[in-house]
Amino acid sequence: MLECGDLILRYLERLGVEYVFGVPGGSIEPFYNALARSERRGGIRIVTARHETGAAFMADGYARESGRLGVCCATAGPGATNLLTGVATAYADNTPMLVISAQTSLNRFGQGALQESSCTSVNTIDMFSSCTRYNTLVSHPEQLVPKLLHAIGHAMGHQPGPVHLSIPLDVMRHCVSDEAAYTSLNAFLANEVLPAPETMQSLIGHLEGIRRATIVLGEGAISAISQLTKLAEIKGWQLVTTPRAKGVIDSFHPLYRGVFGFAGHRSASDALKPENADRIIVVGAALDEVSTAGWDPDGILSGRLIHISRNPGHLTRATMARLAILGEPRLIFDRLLDALGHDASAASSARLTTSDGLAAIIDERFREGCYASSGPVKPQALMTYFSRVCPETTRALFDSGNSFLWGIHHWNVRRPEALAPEKNLFHIGIGFAPMGWAIGASVGVAMAAKGAPVLCVTGDGSYLMSGQELTTAAQENQNLLMVVLNDASLGMVRHGQALGGAELIANTLPRVNYAKLAEALGVKSYRINSMEELYALDLGAIFARPGPCLLDVLIDAEEVPPMGARMKVLTGTE
Template sequence: MLENGDLIIRYLERLGVEYVFGVPGGSIEPFYNALARSEKRGGIKAVISRHEAGAAFMAEGYARETGRLGVCCSTAGPGATNLITGVASAYADNIPILVISAQTALDRFGQGSLQESSCTSVNTMEMFARCTRYNTFVSHTAQLETKLLQAVSYALGNQPGPSHLGIPLDVMRHPVSDDSSHHNLRAFTHHDVAPSPDAIQLLLKELSSALKVTVVLGEGAAEAADILISLAESRHWQMVTTPRGKGIVDSYHPLYRGVFGFAGHESAAEALKTKNADLVLVVGSALDEVSTSGWDTTAILSERLIHVSRNPEHLTRSTMARLVILGSPKLTLASIAGALGVETGGGFVSTTEQHSQLPLQIRLDNRTACENVSGSIKPQALMTYMSRVCPSNARVLMDSGNSFLWGIHHWNIRRYEHQDPSKKYFHIGIGFSSMGWAIGASVGVAAAVKNTPVICFTGDGSYLMAGQEITTALQENLNLLMVVLNDSSLGMVRHGQGLSGGESIGNSLPDINFADMAKAMGIESYRVETMEELFSVNLHAILAKTGPCLLDVVVDRDEIPPMGSRMKVLTGSI
């Protein structure tokens, strides 16, 4: 005889889920019992995080890498409230995860049970309501299967994001028959949207008559990357990416002008000006602050805009656009390529010789610092060097703060013919911008890619907040390189205060040796204070083996990161 926990696991197995990330506890114990039974038969494995927010970040990283559903769980009460920041992060970035939180037994509601978080206590269901696509309480065992399928449907829909099930202890352990889990899942997991024929004709007319087009690739453009790049090459269109879209296009592509928006490049902004673009074709972008450079109306947000996305929420921000198309970017642009006689695939491939220099067609802030190897480590030089020597298929995650500012601007992407054009190798969690996001997410990515290297760049402030999750990577023997940018401060806060003329307060951190901390936990680690010391670290050997490693990189704290567009918003100058 099975229990409801086993029923959930069986559906997750059918969806291809490999891991559930979480922290055990009393009220969630029946679900962990089901996980143990699954693991014994070679099924889903439980990965134990050190904090429930980390578990949600891990589930998000797993979903980003695989395209499948990420799953996290917690016990009742504080376990559920700890999840919320990670769940909100996935909600802000439209990442599909299933969140399962426990409740105490139904017959004990309102009686002061340990960790009670029911409607008669600290109501966690209400807390999840505003950061999920679907949020429901399973009050009877007969509801579970239907509500689980609805949760999966919402999570993986065209407005993807977290779905939450609150399940009481007695409902989770309720017995079910062995022939449960028989519903067909196709109706719940296939949500491709075909654009209307009229929309295709209008788009074809606009693109055929335009002399100059700049393409903006957002995160949702990855599925159509090969088509978009082929169109750009055949029509000589310039390309830029949003911060979330970085990584879709090779940094050395001659038509690529860099990132527009948060921590972006002047060359990308130039490519979007009226003199260089009769039309601005934006694909798969939310058009939020970070992707529009603080809602700059001289660039993307104008009557020159054509906006294509499968996510209807994205399109609500395109009220000024010339044309708005709801549909799968791949289906939409394949039709355009066919009508224009453009063959997709092939095209530009960057060379090893190019990688020894900086991209010439992208205007970088302080290009000189990228090659400065003397004195204290310049963050620009760190990003430039690491992006040269790390494998092109390494998954790279940049944490909130100076890390993602330096990474967006200075990390150079290399893509080769053998790589899946729809696969993103560069990730930022910039919608909610949670400190420590990349630490947990990188563990989830590493679990998904197995032996492929994963590199997480984080700040010392974020590491102090969430760095304990590296021990999960140790326990699971994951190929993860943690790079801590150590400047003994909350760097983005400190520079923001300086640039805005604010008071310098609350930004100092103690001088900590994170390499010693890692060694105390049994993790290989190196303290690096100069570029010469970094050159001596055998990164190829580190990235070729399993198990985590940490680099404690002491960086020049006085280098100002590229945060101009953010400062415009904070100071009210837009």
């Protein structure tokens, strides 16, 4: 016989899950008992976060790096409500996640039990209903397997995202037959969809003979990146990415024109203009504010658009498209290569650099700061330098605020030849965009990365919210470098207020020595005051040393990040 907690873990093991991220508590105790038994037999183990929001961020990061289901758990009441921001973030970014929250025992519903969050109290099921793909109370042990399978199907489906099972204390500790752990999972995992032959023929007809086209790679294009790159090279078509998809292609590829959208590149905008693209082929992109430069009608959103995605939610925003196709990009572009691949051009696949060593996509108005070698640390110089000298397998995460603005525009992705095509080394949590996401997510990425270096770039505002998760990285002895951009302010807010003509209010932070804070947490740290000190760092030695490290970098607070597209939306200007 198995307790229900053990049963859940047996199914998760079959999916390849290695860790559950969470914070313990009274009502979730039976699940932790099952995790203890799992650890003893070498199975799934718990990673203890410092806050439930951090646990959800960790599950998000683990899912991104591993390609598997991320799993987080929390006790009843405040444990469950603390998960909400992390769950909403996974929902906005389509990250597959199983969320397990506890309830007090069923026979105590409505009686004012400690931390009660049932339908007759502070109803956490209702709270999760708008930020999950599937959300239910398991009110009887016999419901567990069908509801768990239903949840897995939604989490890993064509419109992936978080799912929530709320399980009462007495149900979780109930015993069931061992045989309940062996129901087939095949029917509950997403199958690849190939469009009908007539749809494929229509797509081929729209692209045959097209000499000028731009392929826009969204996050859902990663499974087909080899085919997409090959097609672009054969046809000489330009390549652009959305902010979420930055990293799926080398920044120095000769056909790459940069990021279109939030903090993007002028060269990407130019690549989408009618004189440069008779067709715009968007693959696996959400077509939200972030990926359309604030719904810019001169960019993606035109009658030249052909939108291809396995996610039906993406296609609902393509109402202006010449053609919208639901299907697996890898299968679609396999067939497109067969149909169009005979028309080869002389496009080169060699990396494209300029005389200054920067990627050609960096906007001219931002390039000068990339060369800084002395004085206060310029964020664009830091990004340029770190992207060049960090180990080539470094997973880089950038937090909400100035961090991801600088990262999207200035981090130069160098994809090593041995890297699997479906692996992305660049991550942002930009759909819901919570501060502190990258801190927790970097811990989850590091758990899945098995010792590969992980870089987390965050701001001082984000660190003051979630910096305690650095102790989780220390407890797990992770190869994680955390860089705090310290300008004693909420930088994106401050610059946004100034650019938009708003009142300059509520944007200042205390001047904190984050290096000393990290030292107090038992983490090796450095305080960087100038470009000279930055360049003197031995990053190789830092990444080679066991355990995490923190850099407290005092940045030039007057450097304005590339946030023009965001300001257009906020101010309503063109």
